Amino acid sequence: MLDIKFDVGVEAASRYKHLRFLGNDLLLYREVSSTNTIAQLIARSGAGEGTIVLSGLQTSGRGRMKRRWACPAGQGILMSMVLRPEIDVQLVPQLTLLCGVVVAEAIRQTTGCEVGIKWPNDIVIDGKKICGILAQSSFSSGLPQYVIMGVGINVNQTYDQLPRECRDTSTSLKLELGQKVSRQRVLEKFIRLWDEHYEGFLKGGHSFLKPMWLANNVTLGREVSITGESELRQGLAVDISAKGGLIVSFSDGSEKEFLADDLSLGSSYYGR
Template identity: 55%
Template sequence: MANNVSDQEFSRPHKHIRLPGKRIHIFREVSSTNNVARQMAMAGAPEGTVVMSLFQSGGRGRMQRQWVCPPGQGLLLSMVLRPDIKIESIPQLTLLGAVVTAETIYLTTGCTAGIKWPNDILINGKKVCGILAEGSLSRRKVEYVIMGFGININLDPAQLPADCRDTSTSLNLETGRRVSRMEFLKRFMISWDEHYQNYAQFGQPYVRSQWIKKNITLGRQVTIKKDQDVIQGVAEDISDKGGLVVRRLDGTKQEFLAEDISLRG
């Protein structure tokens, strides 16, 4: 069992640890945990396989944005999932991952984290986590989904990239103390299993209800950039696909999918 594993275990070049129902592969450095998890999925890795790394040289977020975290100061992990869902339901997993992350942050630190649609986790208005879901399809069937999480755990201001020091934070900065990555990981896995099982049983209505409780987007004025268009309106709801439903200034409603837009507000 891994209950007595300390944070020092994460500094080894390569290691396996076990949490209930999980086999976790830990690397010192990879290009991206999503890339490694995808390779394992293609080789037949079972659902629940987890890849972690102290550092990733090519971490990325939505719309191919770069995700940077100094070695050993964050929780960088990806999970292999093999859900029995339709292709259009993959974005629901992103919403579910956001729910789990916000819940874990509260349970481990006491900080209230809010979800900015679709996949940013904010504390006091600053980003602490990004989530990226990537699926593989075969004959319009979901073969597997890789869920990637990058969570800033113990970064200090000097370790944040200069261009995002005003918009990013870490659990350490928000609490004033170091946070055990191992304890965070264990709590995260417990919460994930609970919510994922409920999602498998109850589907999209469950995700929607849980996400709405923790979101900070609905009811607010938003500015959406799609291609060359800039659209303003009020975020009103999320759709069955996980898209954002916006009431535009002319009163009409429009659904936007995460891969198509950049959201401000």
């Protein structure tokens, strides 16, 4: 049983329920600033592999490039996992890609919605974002000490509950299906698939992950606008690398690999 007496400060010591859920230790909060923040704190205090932090509300949720992630209380899945993978440091970025595969498959299997992965960490339905993933890592002596995998899924938001600035580019499962969706069913399927695929990834690495990611992605074969460099460039997304990077082909015949921290894909990706 997980020792829950972590020396992690006032917020993480606030009221929560400690559960065993599908073989995982789960800390269930009513409200936190960020599930990733709590997961980092408990990871530093020794929380084991697979520990999950789940909250009904985040007051300071965030995504990649410090973008805000907002979700009304009880309308989405807001969770972070503590991972302690014994893998080469170059494989760590691929955990984000793996998580994307698991989210896409979990949503498809529980709802029937056709979902896709926009590299590196967005899950989309018909070009609209329904889930974001944020991985944060800590290394020691060149090896991953822990990885925090944060997942935010829009489940039962109405149109008016989506942030005003995101209503044209985001959606929820309820909006897509026209009915309320069980958050527990989606969460259970996610955890079961994660346990299965994570084990396969630890054994097989990139060769295990790549075919699944290719089957779920909606990025390759599309023109992308790259806004992370000093000037805007247009190119064709053609592959993912062994580092989890996106390989883009340019009109002059050159190709370049971009890692997730290097760029943001422009809106032309959506083709809307």
